[in-house]
Amino acid sequence: MLQSPPNDLDAFWMPFTDNRYFKANPRLLASARGMYYQTPEGREILDGTAGLWCVNAGHGRESIVEAIREQAGRLDFAPTFQLGHPLAFQLAARVGGMMPGDLDRVFFANSGSEAVDTALKIALAYHRVRGEGTRTRLIGRERGYHGTGFGGIAVGGIGPNRRTFGPGLPGSDHLPHTHDLARNAFTRGQAAHGAHLADALEGLVALHGGDTIAAVIVEPMAGSTGVLVPPIGYLERLREICTKHGILLIFDEVITAFGRIGAATAAERLGVTPDIITMAKGITNAAVPMGAVACRRGIYDAVTGAMAQAAGIELFHGYTYSAHPLACAAALATLDLYRDEALFERSRGLEAYWEAAVHGLAEGRHVIDIRNMGLVAGIEMAPREGAPGARGMEVFRRLFDTGLLVRATGDIIALSPPLIVEEAQIDTMVAALAGVLAETV
Structure with missing residues (x-):
């Protein structure tokens, strides 16, 4: 069921957030299941960060609920x-x-x-x-x-x-x-x-x-x-x-x-x-x-x-x-x-595929480094002159609008999906990031 955006955005002082920007341009999550969030409008957002490094088994697991x-x-x-x-x-x-x-x-x-x-x-x-x-x-x-x-x-x-x-x-x-x-x-x-x-x-x-x-x-x-x-x-x-x-x-x-x-x-x-x-x-x-x-x-x-x-x-x-x-x-x-579900072992089994996929972004526009360990990757971009962090935040917002949640820390995009991620979803994440990087100035 779709939910209406709240009309009391100013009531919540948001953590680690540009509050003025967000409340003028809200990006909201309303529900989640498996590898995906849904927005109040019903759009699916592929979770590339396990929420905030934390939803390791995927969203809405019935046994936990x-x-x-x-x-x-x-x-x-x-x-x-x-x-x-x-x-x-x-x-x-x-x-x-x-x-x-x-x-x-x-x-x-x-x-x-x-x-x-x-x-x-x-x-x-x-x-x-x-x-x-x-x-x-x-x-x-x-x-x-x-x-x-x-x-x-x-x-x-x-x-x-x-x-x-x-x-x-x-x-x-x-x-x-x-x-x-x-x-x-x-x-x-x-x-x-x-x-x-x-x-x-x-x-x-x-x-x-x-x-x-x-x-x-x-x-x-x-x-x-x-x-x-x-x-x-x-x-x-x-x-x-x-x-x-x-x-x-x-x-x-x-x-x-x-x-x-x-x-x-x-x-x-x-x-x-x-x-x-x-x-x-x-x-x-x-x-x-x-x-x-x-x-x-x-x-x-x-x-x-x-x-x-x-x-x-x-x-x-x-x-x-x-x-x-x-x-x-x-x-x-x-x-x-x-x-x-042997999720730790599953995570380890996906490492080689994950590593090859994320390092496929090495020639991406602005990319100056890629680092990975386990099911984690950091894609570092060169900062804009006089505006460190601006490029990373722009990429974060544009990816969300195209259906992918990532983590931006300065000009580094971090990926850390739930351990239930499939290879096809890894491909989707990398393709989305490559596309946004190509269009980012």
Whole structure:
């Protein structure tokens, strides 16, 4: 059934949006099923971004819908402060069982931003209870995105966030990013050049003192700042340096977890095990907001064991909606879908076709680089003189108007379709992008 456009557009202050432009030129989504959105007018929009990197199993999956509906009728809400409900423990065990190594202790939040702030707090608490309270410094990376909480902004490396809201937590610092157009343009998968950039962490240790650094947080593959794929050996080197200096290594896998690069986690796929992993997005197929943090058993034991001689709260942290019953039900149904339809394996099986298709755009107008990993691709265009980002936004809007949803981050077009995508739909995405690029000045 077609829906009329709303007449109260001004009431909603939209996130990460040019509100004035949007409300003069609204582009609305009214329903979704499988690989497609529908507009209020009934036009189909092929989803090339899994919503916002999150609808990994496709839209409107009935088993997830039914799980939410049934749970809402049984237990709509339960507090998890000094109480619990069964699904929270079932889900924690399922998620923990999918993590690498012994990262099987799971704390639930409601978003990626909250998961990041939780992970940073856990790292600080871990060092403090071990008598290393001087470890308060947190290290992020340039062009890193770790959500919009003040902790995430502090370790993040996105200029507008920091210019608008300040540096966030004091004492944070940053590694250089790994993007190197001169040496690595049009690389397929991981680039050969760039592992040495991890050695900048040794410089920060020398500058600040290793005994002041609590954790390093990086995205294994940075998504929101333009699909920055880790160079071969880079993450391994970070792991080595962190271990050497007693620094916790956190992987922000809000985007990469749950099949996006062909495995439950990027840590598993890339063979590098951090101490803490943050997750969100695909954990519930985006049907209900949820975030999660998985940490090594030894970290959990250290924090909870510190209170063994005295009753009390070990980690003074949490959220009203931690492990919300509806989110837990959605997550359990989502994990069942991933397993029953072998979607992680399906994602990996499509990688070669995906890679060849997106790199077919290498001769496209304005294209200066293409990067890919798993079912993700970043197509970077040269910016217009004096107007960085304008070309990317124009391409985003024109593609939507022709029936394809992509993600524009500056002058980079990101593609990350649901894992149920078919080869013919990949071809449609690439053809649509090629056509719009050819017509874009």
